[in-house]
Amino acid sequence: MKPEKITAAMQKLTTDRVAEIKAEKLRLRAMLLARRQAETKSRLEALSEIIRRRLEELPLWKNCRFPFIYISSKPGEVDTHRLIENAFASAKRVCVPVLEKGSDNLKVVEIESLDNLSPGSFGILEPSAAARRSVAPTEWDLAVVPGIAFDRSGHRLGFGRGYYDRLLAETQATALALAFGFQVTEPFPTMPQDIDMDLILTENETIETGAEKRQ
Numbered sequence: 001m002k003p004e005k006i007t008a009a010m011q012k013l014t015t016d017r018v019a020e021i022k023a024e025k026l027r028l029r030a031m032l033l034a035r036r037q038a039e040t041k042s043r044l045e046a047l048s049e050i051i052r053r054r055l056e057e058l059p060l061w062k063n064c065r066f067p068f069i070y071i072s073s074k075p076g077e078v079d080t081h082r083l084i085e086n087a088f089a090s091a092k093r094v095c096v097p098v099l100e101k102g103s104d105n106l107k108v109v110e111i112e113s114l115d116n117l118s119p120g121s122f123g124i125l126e127p128s129a130a131a132r133r134s135v136a137p138t139e140w141d142l143a144v145v146p147g148i149a150f151d152r153s154g155h156r157l158g159f160g161r162g163y164y165d166r167l168l169a170e171t172q173a174t175a176l177a178l179a180f181g182f183q184v185t186e187p188f189p190t191m192p193q194d195i196d197m198d199l200i201l202t203e204n205e206t207i208e209t210g211a212e213k214r215q
Contacts, residue, residue: 013191013192018191020189021189021190021191024188024189025157025160025188025189028148028149028157028185028188029148029149029157029159029160032148032149032157032182032183032185033076033148035182036075036076036148036180036182036183037075037076039076039180039182041075044076044078044079044180045079047078047180047181047203048072048078048079049079049082050203051078051178051180051201051202051203052079052080052082052083052086054201054203054206055083055144055176055178055201056083056086058201058206060142060174060176060199061142064092064141064142065092065093065141066092066093066094066095066139066140066141066142067087067092067094067095067140067141067142067143067144068094068095068096068097068108068135068140068142068143068144068173069083069084069087069094069095069096069144070096070097070144070145070146071084071096071097071114071117071124071125071126072125072146073119073123073124073125074123074124074146077146078146078178078179078180080144080178081114083144084096084114085114088112088113093110094110094111094112095108095109095110095111095135095139095140096108096109096111096126096127097124097163097167098120098126098127098132099120099121099122099124099126099163101121104162104163104166105163105166105167106163106164106166106167107134108134108135108137108140108167109127109132109133109134109135110132110133110134110135111127111131111132112131113131115131116128116130116131122159137167137170137171137173138171140171140173141173141174142173142174142176143167143168143171143173143174143175143176144176144177144178145164145168145175145176145177145178145197146158146177146178147164147177147179147183147197148183149183149184149185149188150177150179150183150184150185150197150200150207151184151185151186151187151188152184152187152200152207152209153187153196153209153210153211154196154197154198154200154209154210154211155187155188155190155194155196155197156177156194156195156196156197157188162193164195165193165194165195168195169193169195174198174199175195175196175197175198175199175211176197176198176199176200176201177197177199177200177201178201179200179201179202180202180203181202181203181204181205183202184200184202184207196209196211196212197209197211198211
């Protein structure tokens with residue numbers, strides 16, 4: 001959604017409604033993080049492997065040449081390390097997110113391997129400065145993103161900092177979320193600046209959300 005549309009939509013929301021949305025997000029975030037933490041590491045690893053295989057079978061993945069992929073770092077995230085390694089093996093270029101100190105936005109950089117990763121802001125694994133090449137939003141052709149909860153309309157709940165929303169607002173690339181089945185919930189409210197997912201891929205299904213195209 002364009003900035004002027006976001007502003008117009010925000011103006012229509014009452015203070016009480018904004019507070020309700022934030023409260024519901026807090027409740028849902030706490031519930032799903034607790035559920036995620038309750039799962040065993042071995043089970044999540046097994047489910048991650050199923051999700052990776054299902055993704056690699058999709059024509060969308062097979063046909064993309066330069067995907068943006070988050071580097072899984074947080075406990076309970078769908079693992080992406082082998083996905084990235086397989087992308088390299090199939091001659092795909094890969095770019096990943098980096099959060100630079102003092103910035104409110106994610107920077108996207110191209111990498112050529114998963115060597116020399118180290119924890120950056122919020123403990124997220126990032127490539128060394130020497131291994132980075134900045135990438136414009138028009139270069140990558142698929143965005144593979146994480147999240148805490150999703151609904152079937154494509155609404156995504158993250159940690160509330162808006163990094164991925166701001167990043168995805170800059171690209172027309174398909175936004176594909178990787179999630180465990182228990183992360184797909186009943187519908188929940190979002191704010192106008194929140195970016196919806198085009199696809200949600202779990203160990204059991206591929207959800208085509210019918211989300212409105214970003215423009």
